[in-house]
Structures are given as structure tokens and as C-alpha cells.
Amino acid sequence: MTKIAIIGAGPGGLALAVALRQYGITPIIFERARDLSQSGSAITVFPNGLRALDACAAGLAAQVMAAGQPVHSVTLRNNLGQTFFESPVTMQARYGYPMVNIRWATLRAVLAAQLPLGSIRFGMTCEQLRQTEHGVMLHFANGETVMADFVVAADGIGSQLRQQFYPASKPRYSGRFSWRGIVHMPRGEFRAHRSVITTSDTGKTFMTADMGDGFVYWSAGMLLPNPTTAPEATPAEFAQQHLLAAFADWGEPVLGLIGATPADEIIARAICDCAPLPTWRNGRMMLMGDAAHPMTPALGQGANTAFEDACELADALAADGDQDDSLAAYEARRIPRTSIIQVRSSAQGARAYETNHEQHLRESADKMWRNQHEFEDWLYQFQPSNALKQAAQSFIEAV
Ligand SMILES: Cc1cc2nc3c(=O)[nH]c(=O)nc-3n(C[C@H](O)[C@H](O)[C@H](O)COP(=O)(O)OP(=O)(O)OC[C@H]3O[C@@H](n4cnc5c(N)ncnc54)[C@H](O)[C@@H]3O)c2cc1C
Numbered sequence: 001m002t003k004i005a006i007i008g009a010g011p012g013g014l015a016l017a018v019a020l021r022q023y024g025i026t027p028i029i030f031e032r033a034r035d036l037s038q039s040g041s042a043i044t045v046f047p048n049g050l051r052a053l054d055a056c057a058a059g060l061a062a063q064v065m066a067a068g069q070p071v072h073s074v075t076l077r078n079n080l081g082q083t084f085f086e087s088p089v090t091m092q093a094r095y096g097y098p099m100v101n102i103r104w105a106t107l108r109a110v111l112a113a114q115l116p117l118g119s120i121r122f123g124m125t126c127e128q129l130r131q132t133e134h135g136v137m138l139h140f141a142n143g144e145t146v147m148a149d150f151v152v153a154a155d156g157i158g159s160q161l162r163q164q165f166y167p168a169s170k171p172r173y174s175g176r177f178s179w180r181g182i183v184h185m186p187r188g189e190f191r192a193h194r195s196v197i198t199t200s201d202t203g204k205t206f207m208t209a210d211m212g213d214g215f216v217y218w219s220a221g222m223l224l225p226n227p228t229t230a231p232e233a234t235p236a237e238f239a240q241q242h243l244l245a246a247f248a249d250w251g252e253p254v255l256g257l258i259g260a261t262p263a264d265e266i267i268a269r270a271i272c273d274c275a276p277l278p279t280w281r282n283g284r285m286m287l288m289g290d291a292a293h294p295m296t297p298a299l300g301q302g303a304n305t306a307f308e309d310a311c312e313l314a315d316a317l318a319a320d321g322d323q324d325d326s327l328a329a330y331e332a333r334r335i336p337r338t339s340i341i342q343v344r345s346s347a348q349g350a351r352a353y354e355t356n357h358e359q360h361l362r363e364s365a366d367k368m369w370r371n372q373h374e375f376e377d378w379l380y381q382f383q384p385s386n387a388l389k390q391a392a393q394s395f396i397e398a399v
Contacts, residue, residue, distance in 0.1 A: 004317065005030060005138060005148035007126045007161060012289025012306030013154030014111035017119060019056035019314030026116065030140070032125035036112055040104030041180035041267045042217040044071070047097035048382035049304030055311035055384035061097060063110050068102030069212040072193035079200040079250050095380040101209045101217055103182065129161055131283045151285045152313065157272060159291035165282045171272035174296055174349060177224045178269050179243055181261035186214030189253060204247065206254050218257045222246060236263040271296050273346055276339035280331055288313055293338040298349030301341050309334060311384045333385070344375065
């Protein structure tokens with residue numbers, strides 16, 4: 001019997017498997033894809049995510065930082081070329097970890113490299129979970145069944161396992177679509193270690209970030225209230241042409257970046273989330289990451305909070321004593337925090353696409369940034385509980 005089974009080898013499932021190993025537990029991950037090569041463009045890892053990764057395995061954050069590109073400054077502009085906000089990123093000084101952009105595939109490779117060979121079983125789409133008196137029976141699309149003591153559903157925003165237990169928790173569409181890509185564009189205007197977010201009064205946004213070695217990560221967003229077809233389902237060349245047409249009046253560097261990105265490498269995503277759930281546990285099954293608390297990417301916290309879940313859940317699963325108590329304590333710590341981040345992401349995401357977004361930013365900059373700083377302190381100062389326990393233990397040993 002598999003003791004702990006994890007469904008999904010996304011950032012959340014991989015980080016949990018890494019974290020469990022420091023307690024001597026080797027779980028098996030079941031992943032529907034054939035391998036980890038699937039492209040996802042890039043994501044941003046923040047201090048709370050990096051601190052959580054270090055709690056999953058000492059030194060892991062440094063590996064992610066070395067494989068990614070730290071961000072040293074952020075610029076906000078409008079699409080007429082006017083800059084209205086420019087600021088150095090001071091996260092390293094304030095929170096002890098930087099803000100880092102990293103390729104999706106690289107991030108997963110760094111995490112997977114911590115695991116022994118054979119930890120991930122590919123081509124295994126979990127279709128159903130049935131709880132028995134002695135364990136959980138997992139049913140896979142290829143006809144295989146696997147019995148486990150405990151199952152962690154890390155199968156993402158569309159989680160079948162979440163919807164099996166909470167049928168009303170289907171992803172809800174925010175009215176916005178996003179397209180992302182990485183392209184080689186060694187031109188001087190993409191300053192090293194800088195991210196630039198360009199907004200407009202037409203409900204469109206465009207972000208660029210230096211990825212090092214002349215590569216630029218870009219992300220385009222647009223209001224699309226009633227999409228007739230999902231852009232993920234449309235041919236890649238059509239999606240690229242659609243995007244070029246939508247941003248036609250934005251000029252360079254936007255059109256050059258979109259046009260130079262191989263069409264089949266442009267990732268299109270409907271921006272969705274779910275309302276916070278009251279519980280993530282159902283008997284011997286626990287949800288984590290996007291399966292538990294899907295959020296819009298406005299704060300870039302989806303994977304970061306999945307890393308927080310990973311170190312905390314590993315700690316709870318490995319705890320001595322009554323497992324029901326430790327899992328209840330885990331939910332009590334995690335659900336309020338991620339609910340706040342889900343709600344704030346939803347509100348901030350909607351505001352970023354408002355047609356008066358720039359005016360709103362200018363008029364309320366003072367008040368907003370003050371609130372924003374308090375929120376960021378709370379967000380990025382996340383302290384993993386095993387780090388707190390170790391600190392308490394060292395203190396006890398010292399006195
Ligand atoms: C436009 C956009 C930008 C984003 N930017 C950021 C960012 O900057 N920073 C950040 O932290 N987050 C960002 N996110 C969010 C981030 O991508 C997710 O929150 C994160 O990937 C969640 O990780 P996860 O492991 O929970 O789920 P996922 O990454 O979705 O992984 C789930 C895994 O489960 C597998 N799977 C699914 N169903 C099954 C099944 N039935 N059986 C077996 N395997 C299955 C999938 O193949 C996948 O490998 C962004 C998201 C979007 C859409």
C-alpha cells in the first residue's frame with residue numbers, strides 16, 4: 001500500500017513531496033502528463049514562497065534564486081509611454097528574501113531534482129477517489145487502482161477531486177484572459193532586473209520582465225466578458241494573430257515581443273478562481289495549492305501559497321500524536337490566511353483592468369500604498385511553523 005499519495009506534480013505537489021522527505025516519508029506523486037516538460041512560461045516567487053521552500057528543504061530557496069532572475073525595480077506606465085510609478089524592489093532588505101522570476105519548467109525541474117528517481121508516476125490521470133475503512137482507493141483513467149493511507153489532491157484549479165466532494169466549487173471566470181510568453185530579445189530597453197507593467201484605459205495590461213541572457217518574459221491581459229471560444233482551445237497561430245490585432249495600437253515593444261514568440265509557446269489562460277472553501281479535508285483526503293484555494297494571479301501568490309501549504313502540511317502529516325488534531329490545526333492556520341489572499345487577489349485583479357485604473361492609482365497612491373505596505377508585511381513575513389518550532393527548540397537548548 002502507498003502510504004501517502006499526491007495527485008499532481010505541479011509546484012504544490014512537488015514541494016510537498018520534497019518537504020515530506022525531511023521527515024523520512026517518501027510519497028508517490030501521480031501526474032497525468034507524460035513528463036514535466038510542459039511549458040508554463042514563467043512565474044514570480046516572492047519572499048513568503050522562498051521562505052516556505054527553505055522550510056521544505058534547507059537551501060532550496062537559494063537553488064530557485066540561482067535558477068531564476070531577481071527583480072530589482074518595478075515600473076508602472078500607461079500605453080502612451082508615460083511612467084507614473086518607478087520603485088526599487090526592497091524585499092531582500094525588508095523580508096530577507098528577494099522577488100524572483102523563474103521559468104515554470106525550471107522551477108519544476110529544481111523541485112523534482114530533490115526527489116529520488118521513481119517518485120513520480122507519469123501518465124496517471126486520477127479520475128475518482130473512494131474512501132474505505134482502511135484507506136483510500138484511487139481510480140486512474142488507465143484502469144489502474146491504487147490503495148493509499150492518505151491522499152493529497154494537488155491537482156490544480158480544475159481539481160476533479162475537489163469537485164467530487166464540493167460539486168459547487170467549479171472555477172468561476174473573472175471576465176479576463178491572459179497570454180504569456182518568453183522570447184529572446186536582447187535589446188537595451190529591457191533593463192536588467194526590471195519588471196514593467198503597462199496599463200491602459202481600455203481594460204488591457206501588458207507586463208515585461210527581464211529573465212537574464214537577453215530573454216524577456218511577457219504577459220498580456222485583457223477584459224473578455226463573454227468569450228465565445230476558450231483561447232486555450234483555439235489554434236495557436238490564431239491566438240497570436242488575435243493578440244497582435246488587440247494590441248495593434250500599442251506599438252513597440254509589445255508587438256515585437258508577441259510577434260517574435262513562437263505561436264505554440266504562447267500560454268493562454270482564462271483567469272479564474274473559486275470562493276474560499278470552509279474546509280479542505282474529507283476523511284483521508286486533503287486539498288492543497290490551487291485545488292484548495294484557487295486565486296486570480298493579480299498578486300502572483302498561487303504557487304507561493306502552495307509552497308506555504310507544502311511545508312505546513314508536511315509538518316502536520318508527520319506530527320506525533322493524533323493526526324486529526326494536527327490536520328485540524330493545519331486547516332485552522334491555512335484557510336483564513338489563503339482566504340484573505342484569494343479575496344484580495346480577486347479585488348486587486350478586477351481593479352487592474354478598470355478603465356480608470358491609472359487615475360485611480362494616481363489619486364489614491366498615498367492611501368493605497370500605505371495599505372499595500374501593511375498587507376505586504378503580513379503577506380511576505382509568513383513564518384513556517386517548523387521554523388518557529390526549531391527556533392523554540394534552539395532557545396530551550398540554549399537556556
Ligand atoms: C496568468 C497566470 C499567472 C500566474 N503567475 C503566478 C506568479 O507569478 N506567481 C505565483 O505564485 N503563481 C502564479 N500563478 C498561479 C500558479 O500558476 C498556480 O497557483 C500554481 O501553479 C498552483 O500550483 P499547484 O501545484 O497547486 O497546481 P498546478 O500547477 O495546476 O498543478 C497541478 C498538476 O496536477 C496535474 N493534474 C491535474 N489533474 C490531474 C489528475 N486528475 N490526475 C493526475 N494529475 C493531475 C496537472 O497536470 C499539474 O501538473 C499564475 C497563474 C496564471 C493563470
